[in-house]
Amino acid sequence: MGQVVNGVWQDADTTIQNGAYERAQSIYKSHSLEPLNPFREPTRYHLIASETCPWSHRVRILRVLKGLQGVLPLYMPHGPRIEGISLNEGLPWSIPGTDQSIVHLHQLYSFADPNYSGRSTVPVLWDAKEKRVISNESANIMRILDEVSTEGHQSDVVFAPSSLIHRIDETNDWIYSGLNNAVYRAGFAECETIRQDAAIEILETLIKLDKRLSKRRFLLGKILTESDLRLFPSLARFDAVYAPLFVGLDYRLTDYPSLWAYARDLYSIPGIASSIDFLKNWLSSAESDVVSVSVPTPPTFPDWTIPHGRELLSEARLMLRSGEHISLQGFCEEFPATSI
Ligand SMILES: N[C@@H](CCC(=O)N[C@@H](CS)C(=O)NCC(=O)O)C(=O)O
Numbered sequence: 001m002g003q004v005v006n007g008v009w010q011d012a013d014t015t016i017q018n019g020a021y022e023r024a025q026s027i028y029k030s031h032s033l034e035p036l037n038p039f040r041e042p043t044r045y046h047l048i049a050s051e052t053c054p055w056s057h058r059v060r061i062l063r064v065l066k067g068l069q070g071v072l073p074l075y076m077p078h079g080p081r082i083e084g085i086s087l088n089e090g091l092p093w094s095i096p097g098t099d100q101s102i103v104h105l106h107q108l109y110s111f112a113d114p115n116y117s118g119r120s121t122v123p124v125l126w127d128a129k130e131k132r133v134i135s136n137e138s139a140n141i142m143r144i145l146d147e148v149s150t151e152g153h154q155s156d157v158v159f160a161p162s163s164l165i166h167r168i169d170e171t172n173d174w175i176y177s178g179l180n181n182a183v184y185r186a187g188f189a190e191c192e193t194i195r196q197d198a199a200i201e202i203l204e205t206l207i208k209l210d211k212r213l214s215k216r217r218f219l220l221g222k223i224l225t226e227s228d229l230r231l232f233p234s235l236a237r238f239d240a241v242y243a244p245l246f247v248g249l250d251y252r253l254t255d256y257p258s259l260w261a262y263a264r265d266l267y268s269i270p271g272i273a274s275s276i277d278f279l280k281n282w283l284s285s286a287e288s289d290v291v292s293v294s295v296p297t298p299p300t301f302p303d304w305t306i307p308h309g310r311e312l313l314s315e316a317r318l319m320l321r322s323g324e325h326i327s328l329q330g331f332c333e334e335f336p337a338t339s340i
Pocket of ligand 1 (some may be wrong): 001025052055056084085119120122123136137
């Protein structure tokens, strides 16, 4: 995949160590206590996030549910993967705040810091005023955007409220290691035992999720939280990409009745269905040189619009910054049509 060393692109990769995939740490993370205010500075912040990347997907979903589309422009890179991610079909693109045309994402990283060493990944939260990467870590970007006060532009919903933060963090941790990242540990492993161990962990995690969600509407109960928004991109790619192409599993999401109904419940929230294109995700992985594809034709995708019936478990709620709860249904009914 390649990376940047002292501001210069190198094709050599270091993500596989002794046959195992080691995800590189993101270099930029913001610990600022000063929340961003994109409503006051609507041209300052920009989100660069790929359509087929699950880490980008979780951020894109949060951006829509927080109603930030009008003040946080989204740029979805596309084009051939030469020197990593291309931004504009291999053509130059002037990113706001830069004084040069940028073709590859790594050039943005080294524009911001000529001595940058690390991966050039999406998503990126870019500050055009300060000409800097605020964060290139999806979990961190979600927290930064969740902190943004919507100041009456939309209900001020929060997905990681401080009252639930410990439970959210604990839930995120086991889902990250057992599913979100485990599919990559399986898919990129160069050793069969490592792949099989990751596959077992994935199956155990799916069973645990299915059991938990047989009694609860969402991961933490009746309130939709950040943990659900982080899980959805992995579930949405499971049958299209991870099971057939990465892990080589015969199991599908549809084999876990509660988890499958839960995934459809999330899918029915306005803005979420349009955030995922199953076929495009399959094609992007099937054509990549990282995954060896044994299935040359796309799988048949299940119908995500079948009624989920999850209302029988409990009402669905969202939490506001004030600590009050509102009904998810009421929120969705007021959802601006432009968000879809
Ligand atoms: N820790 C990062 C991981 C992001 C990541 O791995 N993104 C992939 C796309 S799905 C990427 O940009 N890969 C390019 C590379 O590693 O060079 C996050 O969660 O934001």
